[in-house]
Amino acid sequence: MKLPKNFGGQGFGNVMQQAKQAMERAKKLEEELENERVPIDKGPVKAIMDGTGQLVSIKIDPSVLDPEDVEALEDLIVGAVRDGFTKATELRNAKVGEIMPNIPGL
Numbered sequence: 001m002k003l004p005k006n007f008g009g010q011g012f013g014n015v016m017q018q019a020k021q022a023m024e025r026a027k028k029l030e031e032e033l034e035n036e037r038v039p040i041d042k043g044p045v046k047a048i049m050d051g052t053g054q055l056v057s058i059k060i061d062p063s064v065l066d067p068e069d070v071e072a073l074e075d076l077i078v079g080a081v082r083d084g085f086t087k088a089t090e091l092r093n094a095k096v097g098e099i100m101p102n103i104p105g106l
Contacts, residue, residue, distance in 0.1 A: 025099040033092055040084040045076040049084035051091050 036051030044061035058080065064073050 022099050026096075029092075029095055029099065033088075033095065036088075036091060038084055038087045038091065040080045040087070042076050042080040042083070045073075045080045047080040047084050049081075049088050051088050051095075053085045053088040053092075055081060055084065 030052070033051030034054075037056065038049040038051065040047040040049065044064040045058065047058045048056040050056050058077065060073070060077075064076065066072070
């Protein structure tokens with residue numbers, strides 16, 4: 001059986017080196033994402049998420065605290081958390097895209 005051109009030579013070794021570097025950077029990525037802050041502003045509800053999608057803090061303007069309309073406040077909170085998670089996911093995907101090696105065929 002004939003091996004592909006450059007298999008086992010510099011071509012394959014370069015791919016392995018790129019993969020190794022990507023793995024090293026991926027290990028650091030989780031820590032970087034935990035330290036990222038993603039601010040979300042839904043008017044009276046403001047939230048901060050980290051880059052992994054975890055809720056770090058939430059602030060609620062007292063003007064929206066109406067015991068007769070709890071649903072509106074719940075909707076604002078859900079919207080803020082949902083937007084934060086979406087933005088954190090986009091941030092993670094962008095950072096993963098930066099570290100993935102350009103390996104033909106993958």
